[in-house]
Amino acid sequence: MHRLKMRNWQERQAGAMHEMSLCEGIVQILEEQATQQNFSRVRTVWLEVGAFSGVEKEAMLFSFDVVCRGTLAEGAKLEIIELPARAWCMQCAETVEIEERYDPCPKCGGYQLQVVEGEELRIRELEVD
Numbered sequence: 189m190h191r192l193k194m195r196n197w198q199e200r201q202a203g204a205m206h207e208m209s210l211c212e213g214i215v216q217i218l219e220e221q222a223t224q225q226n227f228s229r230v231r232t233v234w235l236e237v238g239a240f241s242g243v244e245k246e247a248m249l250f251s252f253d254v255v256c257r258g259t260l261a262e263g264a265k266l267e268i269i270e271l272p273a274r275a276w277c278m279q280c281a282e283t284v285e286i287e288e289r290y291d292p293c294p295k296c297g298g299y300q301l302q303v304v305e306g307e308e309l310r311i312r313e314l315e316v317d
């Protein structure tokens with residue numbers, strides 16, 4: 189007999205919890221839209237996800253599947269559109285693309301950046317019946 193360390197498992201669960209609640213929010217929006225725009229089934233959801241949104245793609249797909257069960261979006265497909273992050277560089281006086289939150293400006297190497305895009309989590313389009 190031996191003991192298993194479950195630390196990683198817990199972390200993964202905690203991570204998935206975040207995506208679970210995001211998906212619950214999405215389903216709520218779908219239900220509101222269904223009433224307003226008169227549809228009864230959702231087939232596909234195109235979701236824009238910013239590079240800094242903290243969303244893990246795999247966890248999001250898994251959670252979406254689980255959360256949609258028994259709702260108008262049961263079996264719906266989630267298409268994740270990953271958006272790059274953009275920041276305003278004070279020195280260059282223009283918007284640049286960055287990969288990590290504390291990256292320097294790719295043009296001048298400066299750190300006077302202000303993130304303007306990258307935290308998005310929004311529904312772009314729906315395929316409905």
Ligand SMILES: [Zn+2]
Binds near residue numbers: 277279280293298
């Ligand atoms: Zn710059």
